[in-house]
Amino acid sequence: MLNKIWFSPFVLVALLGASINVAASDDVNVYSYRQPFLVEPLFNEFTKETGIKVNVVFAKQGMAERLAREGEYSPADILLTTDISRLIELKEKDLLQAAESTELTEAIPAQYKALDNTWYALTTRVRNIYSAKRLGKIDFNYEDLADEKYQGKICTRSGKHPYNVALVASMIAEHGEADTLTWLEKVKANLARKPQGSDRAQVQAIHQNLCDISLGNSYYFGNMLKDEKQKVWADAVYINFPNQKNRGAHVNISGMAMAKYAPNKANALALMNFLVSEPAQKMYAETNMEYPVRPGVKPSKLVASWGQFKADNLSLEVIAKQRKAALILLDKAQFDL
Structure with missing residues (x-):
């Protein structure tokens, strides 16, 4: 047994x-x-x-x-x-x-x-974009992470973590491989530091003024708010649901x-x-x-307090078919190096 x-x-x-x-x-x-x-x-x-x-x-x-x-x-x-x-x-x-x-x-x-x-x-769970409260509330798309105005302001965990691989796969499904590679290269150019740590560590980095924007799953925000030590990190950011005026947030x-x-x-x-x-x-x-x-x-009441959101309605099976291509593009962009 x-x-x-x-x-x-x-x-x-x-x-x-x-x-x-x-x-x-x-x-x-x-x-x-x-x-x-x-x-x-x-x-x-x-x-x-x-x-x-x-x-x-x-x-x-x-x-x-x-x-x-x-x-x-x-x-x-x-x-x-x-x-x-x-x-x-x-x-x-x-x-x-x-x-x-x-x-x-x-x-x-x-x-x-x-x-x-x-x-x-x-x-x-949503792949959210967290932003520093010192920036004010921002209407984000995932595509905006490549905007040069965010140069040196973005933190993220490894691009090859399954959560980010799935996001990159969704970008391929939406935009194709060529445009997604360009996007990855521009996002990398905007990073404040080499990809590292967990989703929570990126919010901690925003609190420490190391960057202004990060990627993170929605449930980590709730977990941080309920943690006595980490609540101060969560209090320093807004949780944003990306792509609300177009295809919806990646789930x-x-x-x-x-x-x-x-x-x-x-x-x-x-x-x-x-x-x-x-x-x-x-x-x-x-x-x-x-x-x-x-x-x-x-x-839950806490999760509901973040507001309603529009989710990308593309089948996860369709997105998952791009997983191997996503890993190849991450290597081409040398995202984690």
Whole structure:
């Protein structure tokens, strides 16, 4: 039976080869990139309602490698990931199977699920542009990051982080590779420092007057506001929803999929249906500062206080097809160097 523990990347590497017995038929086994505090309350409620026990392996990396190694003997039923790129990796490596139900069809908008039903979004988050309050409120487009008036004023984490790769992929889908490469080169020229750190570290840099503008996922803003030390960073910036007068802001997801060799398929589908239900979506939204994927479920009061926004309606599957091209362009632009 799966153990409910958290693996650091180093411990995970050491344990990837360990054998794990397939659970009994009244269980469901989850491999999760999402942190325990985000999902365990949902799993506990699911068990309370159904009697099905949820066994979880928490990890930060190595899911695809582990599944490939385990093959048809893998005990994994459900896979939870933190962004679209990891779902696409699992799909491209043929580690998923289609999961279909009326609940999933009705709950998840078409742009946030695979055409072949191999993966589904659970929550959404915006790739926001943060701006220093000393600049005042600014109406931004992602394209504006290349404007020379922002030379030496932009901070960002690595261009090859999955969150930025997805954004670059969306720019390719919108503008094509040639224009996106030019954009990347101009954004790089506007950087205040070499790409480094996390999304939160960029907001900290704005607070420290190292730059005026940064990229960051929306939920980090909520997490900083609730952190006693980091609140001063968040208080120094505005959170801006880009491209509101045209295509809308780029949105990424956390998501789920059914493992290719899931031994407990019925229980797995029951858990997937539960996770997109209105009560579960509301619980998720209150905990993780993200937006519920199910239409009609409201975000938390804090997240709602940032205002409504228009999201890019381009399918994430279409955007994800540009992921490899995005990585190539980032190398051509020498973005992280």
